[in-house]
Amino acid sequence: MAGNAQNGREHQHTITALVQNHPGVLARVAGLFARRGYNIESLAVSVTENPDISRMTIVARGDDRVLEQITKQLNKLIEVIRVVDYVEHSAIERELALIKVNAEPKNRSEILQLAEVFRGRVIDVSEKTFLIELTGGPEKIDAFARLMAPYGIREMARTGVIAMARGTKTA
Amino acid sequence: MPRMSGAQILLECLRQEGVEYIFGYPGGAVLPIYDALYDFRDIKHILVRHEQGAAHMADGYARATGKVGVCLATSGPAATNLVTGIATAQMDSIPMVALTGQVRTTNIGKDAFQETDAIGITMPITKHNYLLKRTEDIPRVIAEAFYIARSGRPGPVLVDIPLDVSLGKIEWDPSQYEKDPDIPSYRPTYKGHEMQIRKAAQAIREAKRPILYVGGGAVQSGAQEEVTELSERTNILVTTTLMGKGAIDETHPNSLGMLGMHGTAYANYAVHNCDLLIAVGARFDDRVTGKLDQFAKYAKVIHIDIDPAEIGKVVHCDIPIVGDVKTVLRELLKYVEPRPATEWNRQIMEWKRKFPLVYPKDGQMHAEFVIDEIWRVTEGNAIITTGVGQHQMWAAQYYKVKRPRQFITSGGLGTMGYGLPAAIGVQLALPNETVVCIDGDGSFQMTVQELMTAVVYELPVIVAIINNRSLGMVRQWQELFWSERYSEVDLQASPDFVKLADAYGAIGMRVTEPEDVEPAMREAMSQRKKPVIIDFVVPTEENVYPMIPSGQSIEQMMLRKDLEQLRATVDTDGEEWSFADQEQILRQFVEQPARQ
Numbered sequence A: 001m002a003g004n005a006q007n008g009r010e011h012q013h014t015i016t017a018l019v020q021n022h023p024g025v026l027a028r029v030a031g032l033f034a035r036r037g038y039n040i041e042s043l044a045v046s047v048t049e050n051p052d053i054s055r056m057t058i059v060a061r062g063d064d065r066v067l068e069q070i071t072k073q074l075n076k077l078i079e080v081i082r083v084v085d086y087v088e089h090s091a092i093e094r095e096l097a098l099i100k101v102n103a104e105p106k107n108r109s110e111i112l113q114l115a116e117v118f119r120g121r122v123i124d125v126s127e128k129t130f131l132i133e134l135t136g137g138p139e140k141i142d143a144f145a146r147l148m149a150p151y152g153i154r155e156m157a158r159t160g161v162i163a164m165a166r167g168t169k170t171a
Numbered sequence B: 001m002p003r004m005s006g007a008q009i010l011l012e013c014l015r016q017e018g019v020e021y022i023f024g025y026p027g028g029a030v031l032p033i034y035d036a037l038y039d040f041r042d043i044k045h046i047l048v049r050h051e052q053g054a055a056h057m058a059d060g061y062a063r064a065t066g067k068v069g070v071c072l073a074t075s076g077p078a079a080t081n082l083v084t085g086i087a088t089a090q091m092d093s094i095p096m097v098a099l100t101g102q103v104r105t106t107n108i109g110k111d112a113f114q115e116t117d118a119i120g121i122t123m124p125i126t127k128h129n130y131l132l133k134r135t136e137d138i139p140r141v142i143a144e145a146f147y148i149a150r151s152g153r154p155g156p157v158l159v160d161i162p163l164d165v166s167l168g169k170i171e172w173d174p175s176q177y178e179k180d181p182d183i184p185s186y187r188p189t190y191k192g193h194e195m196q197i198r199k200a201a202q203a204i205r206e207a208k209r210p211i212l213y214v215g216g217g218a219v220q221s222g223a224q225e226e227v228t229e230l231s232e233r234t235n236i237l238v239t240t241t242l243m244g245k246g247a248i249d250e251t252h253p254n255s256l257g258m259l260g261m262h263g264t265a266y267a268n269y270a271v272h273n274c275d276l277l278i279a280v281g282a283r284f285d286d287r288v289t290g291k292l293d294q295f296a297k298y299a300k301v302i303h304i305d306i307d308p309a310e311i312g313k314v315v316h317c318d319i320p321i322v323g324d325v326k327t328v329l330r331e332l333l334k335y336v337e338p339r340p341a342t343e344w345n346r347q348i349m350e351w352k353r354k355f356p357l358v359y360p361k362d363g364q365m366h367a368e369f370v371i372d373e374i375w376r377v378t379e380g381n382a383i384i385t386t387g388v389g390q391h392q393m394w395a396a397q398y399y400k401v402k403r404p405r406q407f408i409t410s411g412g413l414g415t416m417g418y419g420l421p422a423a424i425g426v427q428l429a430l431p432n433e434t435v436v437c438i439d440g441d442g443s444f445q446m447t448v449q450e451l452m453t454a455v456v457y458e459l460p461v462i463v464a465i466i467n468n469r470s471l472g473m474v475r476q477w478q479e480l481f482w483s484e485r486y487s488e489v490d491l492q493a494s495p496d497f498v499k500l501a502d503a504y505g506a507i508g509m510r511v512t513e514p515e516d517v518e519p520a521m522r523e524a525m526s527q528r529k530k531p532v533i534i535d536f537v538v539p540t541e542e543n544v545y546p547m548i549p550s551g552q553s554i555e556q557m558m559l560r561k562d563l564e565q566l567r568a569t570v571d572t573d574g575e576e577w578s579f580a581d582q583e584q585i586l587r588q589f590v591e592q593p594a595r596q
Helices: A025-035 A064-076 A108-117 A138-151 B006-016 B028-038 B051-065 B077-091 B118-125 B135-150 B163-167 B194-206 B216-220 B224-234 B265-273 B325-335 B343-354 B367-377 B390-398 B419-429 B441-446 B450-456 B472-481 B497-504 B514-526 B563-570 B581-587
Strands: A011-020 A039-047 A053-062 A080-085 A091-102 A121-125 A129-136 A153-158 A162-165 B003-005 B021-024 B044-047 B069-073 B096-102 B128-131 B156-162 B169-171 B210-214 B238-240 B255-258 B276-280 B300-305 B319-322 B383-386 B435-440 B462-467 B507-511 B532-537
Touching (some): A025 B118, A108 A129, B003 B006, B006 B163, B077 B118, B096 B118, B096 B163, B135 B163, B194 B276, B194 B319, B194 B325, B210 B224, B216 B325, B224 B325, B419 B462, B497 B532
Parallel strands (some): B021 B044, B069 B096, B128 B156, B276 B300, B383 B435, B435 B462
Antiparallel strands (some): A039 A053, A121 A129
């Protein structure tokens, strides 16, 4: 039956858009999200194996219909070549984080051990801090950040998620 | 190969696109283009009085012909003046190419004189836009702009042209211009999915109470024949949106007129009670649906639209069909079997008799009467443009059009001031037609300067001002929903429209008596060289009915209070009737099984 299409439970999707590598294309995508009131959790953009094409990985939140609209509205942009919503495919998601954490002499070995468990690397050391580089899925980075919090995180930068389908399938 | 400037290349591209008119206004950043126009004979430039007028004229031209309308303005304030017109075209999916000048590429981003970020400003209100950076890109970009504007779901495309790009000279062979270029990331779907079309045919076969709900997409794709054939073959009655007017001849017995906020009561009752809603090139606008969870709540929905993003955007859809309306209906007609008129049709016809569109014929010159007379005198053949407000809704209710592209109005954006410039664009496109702009005294004053344009180009547009000396639609809302607190809606202080017409060199008339409407219209129609302004002085305190208040459902539909008495003047079958019947209509089909 007809009726309001804006209902249902909210969840998070990872969407990849292959776009023409033109100036302004990021503004078009960002503008679309802002204008239509879609929630964006993270956005990562970079060039692909083809220098004419960029790959945007967008993590967005919404109910099924909002997420369907996001995909459709993205597809409508002239410079968007292809949109893949990874909810339908099994995909690997990765993010890179740089975390600058307080490292007092008494805590150093503890922090190093935790970093090792998470396969993080200390890439810069000062008298009072470690700068740790960590890659993984967003949950892994969240978990590591939680563990570092008691020591005092001075600064954290995350790239946002990038994603790719498993196997031979490509976007 | 000839050596040509960017401006010359641009005009050559426009010529190859079949552009007849450019609606524009010159300025610093477009001087090379105007210089090239000076001795370019194949395209006529129409000098407007304000760039907004240029955009609406290009839009009116496009709506009347289906071709791409073109407007041209310089950078900065001229580009921003186009914005309302571009947004108007975007909301109603009108093919248009807007060309703007821009400061030199080396000055972009430096806050140069008359610099605005036209691309950034128009990104949300265009189908696509381009900033040209090199003269050699002009042919490709113009070809893409026209192709994008007219294909798929049409829309406006803006091309921003820096001064040095139009000045630059390159070797270019005009025979290399390639229309309709392939754009790999843009491939609209025209043909509907066959399985879905079969499903739709089956749903139509099984439906007991189907209704066709037809929008602007049917007009754009030229599907009047298909809509009419589907309706005639299946005896499914048709209601159209404001944009869909003319998708079926409104004097056809199967036409229920417009639905929605100011739609006919019977169209709204039919949609409320239907068990199958066949949406054809329509987008479930809030002015159509009102309260969403009440809209067509017993119906299964078939949605045919060329834009996949429209499907499921507002309402749930059971059978989506993405494709061009005309193409899809052609296919659908292969599977749809004849279906007799049923009890359902009889029921709707009874509602039509019980809740007609009527106004009092009491010797007063009501707005509805004026429009009814315009319809009668023009024999329903005029091309109508409108402003926005009460007069627009009355025009939509009472000017029954016969064909698509005959009712030209700003539906989505609701742009006051659209009517006169649009009428100019229409009249240029179709010089032999009678073009009537049914306008309001408020709307008319928003773009009145274009009267000069009409006079200069000897365009016999007729502007019928429905003058209630008030911002009538706002006044109506304040009366009905804001405790009659009439805040800033009084337009008693307006120019004398007859003298104003005279000042511009147009013909002005004032009509205050009902019997003078016809002679005034006849005189106006006999003018073939000058625009005519007719100031129809109508009562102030009148409302457009029926009305479903914003965001509410058909249960809150307001009918005119004198409907019971008025109905007796048009229907003499003596059948008893009262407002109480409404309650029954709303409940009548409730017990019938709704879709799961």
